Amino acid sequence: MGRIDRHQRALMGAVAFGVIVIACAAKAQEAGGVQDATPLQRIVAGTGADKVAIDTPQAVTVLDQEAINDQQPRTVGDLFAEIPGITTIGSNSVFGESINIRGIGEALSGDESRIIFQVDGVNKFYEQYRMGSFFSDPELYKQVEVLRGPASSTLYGAGAMGGVVLFETKDASDFLDPGDLFGGQLKTSWDSNGNGWLTSGIVAVRPVENFEVLGAFNYRQSQDLTDGHGNTIDDSDFSSMSGLAKARYTFGQNNDQSVFASYERWYSDEDNQKYDQIAWGADFGDVDRTVTDQTAVIGYENAFFGNDLLDVKVQASWSDTQVKQDNQDLVCFGPTTCIYPFGTRSEYSYKTWQSSVENTAFFKLSDTWDAYLTTGLDGQYQERRNARYYPEGVADGSGSHPEGDSTLVGGYAQAELIWNDRVTLIPGARLDYSSIHVGSVSVYDSRTGGFTTTDLNDTSTDLAFSPKIAALVKLSDWFGVFGSVARTERMPTLDELYNNYEVNDVDKEVSTNFEAGFTLSFQDVFRKGDAVQVKTTAFHNNLSNYYASYYNHTLGRVVTDVVPKARFQGLEVEAAYGSETWYAGLGGSVIRGDNLTNDIALNAVPADSVFVKLGYVYRPWNIDFGWKGDFVAAQERVGDNESKTSGYALHNLYASWKPEDGHFRNSELRFNIDNIFDKAYRNHLSDDEGAGRSFKLSFTQRF
Known part of the structure; x- marks a missing residue:
């Protein structure tokens, strides 16, 4: 039997072990008690x-505040450790973190709109050669939701072939009980590992009725950090x-209206960092x-009390992600050729203005049929912008990162038809329009020390259509089946249209995704108030004109x-199993990615993985403790240069x-004790070693 088979058997053994853990947790219960919600609830x-x-x-997974706190995350990337299908x-x-969902997402490529990030409904995107794509702190958020697969394109944007990640920041109401004027936490x-420290403070006030303010x-x-061998992990x-x-501020009849505003900022200043934050x-x-x-x-919002046809939310926002690089090294290729690849200093800037309006209408079709219709624009x-400063002058962008302006407008409609809380049908469709413009490009020639200006002056427009239909049928109180068919189109990005200082003829990527699965939900299994729940999802995502980027070791560059x-x-x-005292969880994914044209494996497909969790809550003292194991198989199905x-x-x-x-x-x-045996390992989709053993301690005081 080959090595892959052995690893697959080991992984299946971990799944079986997880099922046994859940069963043992269920059988370990004493009489009486009320169950806590499982992650699937x-x-x-x-x-x-x-x-x-x-x-x-x-396929959707929600991390609430308790789940975020449990992990004591160091970075945003740590949040996804217990979500199957996301790596x-x-x-x-x-500075070097990105994510991969179901094999889609490569550290050395631009994945704009393949995976959509939103913070409080605001699209966040950043793309720079050999840098990460999202910069923030996990302490800002009270909930993170991951929707896997292109069906999420309907509401959040065409081209979300991998899925959507939604971040929701903390609110003042999270720290204020009814009647409170003041609250917060330290x-x-x-x-x-790394002697890392966090200091955090939150103040929430309600100076007058229905008006709440939070500052954090x-x-x-x-x-x-150090790895399992005790070696330093650079940068x-x-x-x-x-x-x-x-x-x-909330007002109106039955408090059905509110106005809101927020501002979020994350800042980091690091010296002597490698330009390449990926490899x-x-x-x-x-x-x-x-x-x-920054995000503002x-x-x-107006729920129009007494009117089922109107429930409106209007939002406008501004987002700005900037990276400024100074004191960039002079890089030498041989004894006589020395250049500044990106200038002596450079500035990368993504400024985005967004607006949206959405309404959800409710229709009572009959005694057994309810319907919701959500429409939005x-x-x-x-x-x-990407100014690059050289001793001789300033260049605008580069061949791999041109400057430009883009406009994206979308409209969507999604219905939700519910029969007797047994059958749910969700058809939907979205139409997006994209316009990308690039003007003149100033290029620095390291050989002559001069500049060449190319006037591309081109505007590219395109349309993308994203239809879907999804259904869930509860065949009994404990068994349900679901499935969906979704299609989306990813329009070309600025990099793809204007790579190498010329206008390129680029086709849209097209994804057609099929999903099917089943759910199991049992209540009062071994004791009153406990629950066992299972959700499985199989997916089959066909793509055409798929843009796959990777580092070619032979050529010495990204292709x-x-x-x-x-x-x-x-x-x-x-x-998951949940009760008043014992609880257990399991999550796992098996993903395959294939280049059907050449009959080879695709790059950036994560290894098969399973996590198993077992915990106990001692109610008299409200102490919660447990164990989690992460089991990752070898990845030998790899693409070229991987x-x-x-x-x-x-x-x-x-x-x-x-x-x-x-x-x-x-x-x-x-x-917490992470990696208690100080195991040396490397995540297949990471270019550095994983962190070794770490002791984590946190203390929070609410007031």
Whole structure:
């Protein structure tokens, strides 16, 4: 039997072990008690009827505040450790993180609109050669929702072939009980690996009735991490400051209206960082790098009390992500050829203005049929700038990162038809219009020390259509089946249209995705109030004109291949047991990506993986403790110029204490040990080694 078969058997053994853990947790119960919600019972942020993850005909996972706190995340990428089908890629650097969903997402390519990030409804996107794509701090958020697959394109934008990640920031109401005028929390945490510290403070006030204000500040720092061999992981050190200000005023009949505003900022300034934050290559030298990310939102909501046909939300926003690089090295290729590849200093800027309006109407079709219809319009205008300063002058962008302006306007409609809470049908469609403009391009010639100006002066327009239909049928109180068919088109990006200082003829990528699965939900299985829930999803995603980028070791540079026919397919499993005392969880994914044109494997397909979790809550003292194991198979199905990786298993312990009375009432103490055996390993989609053993401690005091 081959190595792949052995690894697959080991992974299936981990799945079986997880099922046994869930069963043992269930059988370990004592009589009496009330069950806590399992992860599959968390409410999904969306339109139409309120629903939980297990009752959604799409693969979706929600992390609430408790789940975020459990992980004691160091970076945003740490949040996704317990979500099947999503993998953090790039590096351990806070500047080098991106994500991969179901095999889509490459650290060395532009994945604009293949995976959509939103913060409080605002699209966030950043693309720079050998850098990450999203900069923020996990302490800002109270909920993260991951929708996997292109069906999410209907509401969030054409081309979301991998899926959508929604971040929701904290609100003042999270820290204010009815009647409170003042509240908040103080938090500090420590991480032994890298001697990392977090200091966080939140103040929430309600100065007058129906008016709430929140202010939050976070400072986080870490030295370089070490791996399981005790070696330093280069450039994993950082310090960052982040803050959040939010206000909401509620008014009208039955408080059905509100106006709101928010401002979020993340900032980090690091010296002597490698230009390459993905593979740590020395070819491009070092830089001093400052990263600033800002998001501002204003909006209005009106539920129109007594009118089922109107429930309106209007929002306008501004987003700005900037990276400034100073003291860039002179890089030499041989004894006589020395150049500044990106100038002595450079500035990357993505400024985006967005607006949206959405309405959800409710129709009572009959005693057994309810219907919701969500319609909306959204638009954005983005300016992308990249000034590069040389001793002889200033260049505008480069062949791999041209400057330009883009406009995107979309309209959508999605219906939700519900029969007797047994059958849910969700048809929907979206139409998007894109216009991308590039003007003159100033190019620096390192051989002559001069500049050449090319006047491209081109505007490219395109349309994308994204239809879908999804259905969930509860055949009984404990068994349901669901499925969906979704199609989306990804319009060419600025980089693809104007690469190498010329106008390129680029076709749209097209994704046609099929999903099917089943759900199991049992209540009062071994004791009153407990629950066992399972959700499985199989997907088959066919793509045409797929743009696959990777580092070609022979050529010594990143290349992009257009794959006429590609396919991603796989299986995702989520299972959970919950009761008043014992709980358990399991999540896993198996993903395959194939270049059907050349009959070879695609790059950037994650290894098969499973996590298993078992925990216990000692109610008299409100102490929660448990174990989590991460089991990752070897990845030997690799594409061209991609290295194979070995399988590994990581074991983690955690505990928390939340006293309900006494001097420490409203406080929370958490203690985690990650990678307790100091295992040396490498995530297949990362170019550096994984972090070794770490002791994590945090203390939070609410007031």
